[in-house]
Amino acid sequence: RHILRKHGRKRVSPPQPPGPAGHPILGNLLYVIGPLRNNPHTALASLAQTYGPILSLRLGLTRTIVVVSSAAAAHEALAKNDAALASRLVPDTVHAMSYGATSMVFLPSSNPLWKQDRVIMGARFSSGRGLDTIRPILECHAGHLTEYLRACSSTGMPVIIREAVNRTVLNVISNILFSEDVVDLRAPGAQPFRGLIVPVLEEWSKSNVSDAFPFLAPIDHLLGSRRRISIHLAKLFNFFDQEIVQRRLARTSTNTGSEKNNDMLDILLARQAMSKLTRQEIITFLTVRMFIEYLFPLHVLYVRGMFICFISIQDMFIAASDTSTVTVQWAMAQLLRHPEKMEKVRHELRACVGVGSNDFVKESDLDNLPYLHAVVKETLRLHPAVPLIPREVAADGVSLGGFPVPIGTGVVVNLWAIGRDPTVWPQSDKFMPERFLAAGAGDAVHFQVKDDYTYRPFGAGRRVCPGMDYALRSVPLLLASLVHKTEWRLPDGMAPEDIDLNDRYGTVLNLATPLYVVPLSTV
Numbered sequence: 194r195h196i197l198r199k200h201g202r203k204r205v206s207p208p209q210p211p212g213p214a215g216h217p218i219l220g221n222l223l224y225v226i227g228p229l230r231n232n233p234h235t236a237l238a239s240l241a242q243t244y245g246p247i248l249s250l251r252l253g254l255t256r257t258i259v260v261v262s263s264a265a266a267a268h269e270a271l272a273k274n275d276a277a278l279a280s281r282l283v284p285d286t287v288h289a290m291s292y293g294a295t296s297m298v299f300l301p302s303s304n305p306l307w308k309q310d311r312v313i314m315g316a317r318f319s320s321g322r323g324l325d326t327i328r329p330i331l332e333c334h335a336g337h338l339t340e341y342l343r344a345c346s347s348t349g350m351p352v353i354i355r356e357a358v359n360r361t362v363l364n365v366i367s368n369i370l371f372s373e374d375v376v377d378l379r380a381p382g383a384q385p386f387r388g389l390i391v392p393v394l395e396e397w398s399k400s401n402v403s404d405a406f407p408f409l410a411p412i413d414h415l416l417g418s419r420r421r422i423s424i425h426l427a428k429l430f431n432f433f434d435q436e437i438v439q440r441r442l443a444r445t446s447t448n449t450g451s452e453k454n455n456d457m458l459d460i461l462l463a464r465q466a467m468s469k470l471t472r473q474e475i476i477t478f479l480t481v482r483m484f485i486e487y488l489f490p491l492h493v494l495y496v497r498g499m500f501i502c503f504i505s506i507q508d509m510f511i512a513a514s515d516t517s518t519v520t521v522q523w524a525m526a527q528l529l530r531h532p533e534k535m536e537k538v539r540h541e542l543r544a545c546v547g548v549g550s551n552d553f554v555k556e557s558d559l560d561n562l563p564y565l566h567a568v569v570k571e572t573l574r575l576h577p578a579v580p581l582i583p584r585e586v587a588a589d590g591v592s593l594g595g596f597p598v599p600i601g602t603g604v605v606v607n608l609w610a611i612g613r614d615p616t617v618w619p620q621s622d623k624f625m626p627e628r629f630l631a632a633g634a635g636d637a638v639h640f641q642v643k644d645d646y647t648y649r650p651f652g653a654g655r656r657v658c659p660g661m662d663y664a665l666r667s668v669p670l671l672l673a674s675l676v677h678k679t680e681w682r683l684p685d686g687m688a689p690e691d692i693d694l695n696d697r698y699g700t701v702l703n704l705a706t707p708l709y710v711v712p713l714s715t716v
């Protein structure tokens with residue numbers, strides 16, 4: 194028990210969940226920037242074996258993180274304490290360019306802007322009408338992917354699955370957002386747009402000393418992560434401004450305002466128009482903001498208008514593209530590792546869709562492909578794209594496992610550990626899509642079963658992933674498009690068991706070794 198003497202009186206801090214002993218000043222910081230840095234989901238799962246499903250780590254003098262690693266504890270955190278835990282644990286770098294002050298992913302749920310963003314996203318990515326609007330875009334790009342693989346098969350060269358899928362996903366998202374492609378599916382290698390997104394994601398995924406010692410943030414502003422990320426974000430904003438928004442505004446003005454694309458940019462621009470910021474004001478703001486960001490550690494400058502428009506667009510790319518891409522890649526890796534399961538998927542597709550040259554998988558086929566869905570669910574259980582959910586306590590009265598958890602404490606829910614809990618999942622490390630088809634699997638087949646937190650790859654509560662309904666259509670469709678008319682040969686005499694299923698954690702949980710496979714067209 195930690196006892197402080199202050200003003201001559203003893204102050205007793207409340208008991209904390211168990212955890213590894215730390216340095217008096219640094220706490221567990223050396224552990225966090227050491228063993229925990231590379232694969233925090235597995236390192237935290239091992240700690241849970243020793244300290245139990247609710248454990249705590251201290252970063253520096255003031256920051257405590259409580260880690261939750263069982264379904265029951267996740268229920269307590271995300272259901273019973275949903276409202277109090279509906280804020281994010283925001284890393285310092287997210288404050289660069291005031292990103293955190295306007296981003297749906299990082300705003301506290303009490304912020305009106307967050308509520309507005311959720312409504313807009315819900316209308317497009319969850320409602321029946323929104324998903325209907327997206328369907329032709331998704332089918333068209335899934336078809337391009339199949340065609341691309343057919344073209345590649347004539348060269349006999351391996352395809353990097355992640356790149357082909359990611360280019361497709363980026364174009365689907367960009368067409369949903371602003372009706373344009375941002376990358377060329379047929380041009381592997383350097384992609385300028387992806388080159389703008391990747392540095393931002395990489396910088397965010399690095400641990401940063403300012404998170405444990407906030408007094409170091411001013412130095413970080415001048416020399417460290419926050420400065421670098423400001424530069425990357427400014428480039429991305431500039432791309433959206435020049436290449437997307439201004440082109441659209443120019444077209445709209447020459448068409449006397451009649452152009453309607455029915456995409457998300459229309460909605461965001463309408464919102465921006467209401468805030469009545471001129472373009473010059475926005476550019477001045479961005480330039481001045483960059484300058485200020487460079488020189489002074491100003492945290493929050495709340496602006497409305499175009500800036501929000503950029504953030505919303507970026508949020509969508511950041512939250513949607515890599516999560517979907519890695520899930521498709523993991524599913525392919527597991528199917529290639531288990532050829533008999535790959536054959537089951539192909540058999541189901543042949544029976545449902547056909548194999549003629551004009552037979553492309555359509556969204557409506559998905560209702561008749563239960564095994565394909567089981568493959569995606571099993572993939573998300575073993576390899577959740579977002580293995581750790583970061584939340585922060587924002588209200589009094591929270592307790593976890595009987596320990597009081599005060600305001601400002603970070604709470605991290607380890608979905609990876611929950612998905613592999615051997616007391617819940619028999620043969621938990623094995624890839625067995627059949628477990629989601631078994632008679633009696635019942636509720637486990639669904640994602641949001643009240644009070645059952647054994648399977649929550651999209652999170653839970655009011656911050657549950659707003660792209661879940663869309664992802665559960667797009668991921669199976671892209672996976673089906675990869676295997677429907679293409680057989681895959683492993684390169685260089687590689688055997689299925691040689692496929693490396695080790696993971697690497699960045700902003701999402703990725704395969705440590707990219708998957709290269711040679712496509713052989715069957716049509």
Ligand code: HEM
Pocket residue numbers: 297298299318508509512513514516517520573577578579582583650651652653654655656657658659660661663664668
């Ligand atoms: C396989 C694909 C995906 C997985 C596994 C996934 C998983 C998650 C998880 C675990 C969270 C945190 C939820 C929580 O805190 O309880 C989240 C948040 C979020 N996801 Fe997804 N996601 C996926 C795809 C998408 C897509 C396609 C979109 C957009 C169309 C999206 C947009 C978001 C956004 C905006 C948030 C932040 C929501 C908030 O904080 O209010 N995600 N996602």
